[in-house]
Amino acid sequence: MNVDKAMEKLKEEGYKYTDKRMDMLQLFKDESRYLAAKDVLEALKDKYKGLSFDTIYRNLSLFSDLGILETTELAGEKKFRFTCSTDHHHHHLICLECGKTRHIEKCPMDVSPVSAEGFAVTGHKFEVYGYCNECQES
Structure with missing residues (x-):
């Protein structure tokens, strides 16, 4: 998955394009690792004053539900990363x-x-x- 495909998927499913969503997805592209909601909040808090943990988590859950992000749990915390772009089972x-x-x-x-x-x-x-x-x- 990449940012353009992810934004296209959001649009296809009837969700709005927002700069916050684009920046969140860009962060996952740039980091290419599992991130917790608090990592996303930390990375975006200076750009988006008043950005809440709830907003971040709702968007991450949406991205996960749409197959844009995959999730795992590490040390009792849900973490997210871009869904693999490979088609084969692994x-x-x-x-x-x-x-x-x-x-x-x-x-x-x-x-x-x-x-x-x-x-x-x-x-x-x-x-x-x-x-x-x-x-x-x-």
């Missing part, structure tokens, strides 16, 4: 320090599928947490 390694991600190309469900009588699997999410090389060195 999972992520996520750095607990900086939030950067790397793709895991092999799916554990291919190796050991989960099934249970009376249960139809419709999707899954697999994430591995740790520290990237840069964060290990610091």
Whole structure:
């Protein structure tokens, strides 16, 4: 996903173009890592005086609902990043320090599928947490 596609998706779904939304999406493009709502607020507070945490969180939730952002939970906090632009199925390694991600190309469900009588699997999410090389060195 990129900023232009994200703004197009918002328009297609009947949502307004706003500078705040554009700047929020640009932040995700520039950072290319998982960010918490408080990170977004911190980055935009000087430009948008009076910007509230609720406004940030509502927009992040909207972006997530529309498939623009994907979410994860790290240390009890919901974090967001642009949805991957790759079409193939994959999972992520996520750095607990900086939030950067790397793709895991092999799916554990291919190796050991989960099934249970009376249960139809419709999707899954697999994430591995740790520290990237840069964060290990610091």
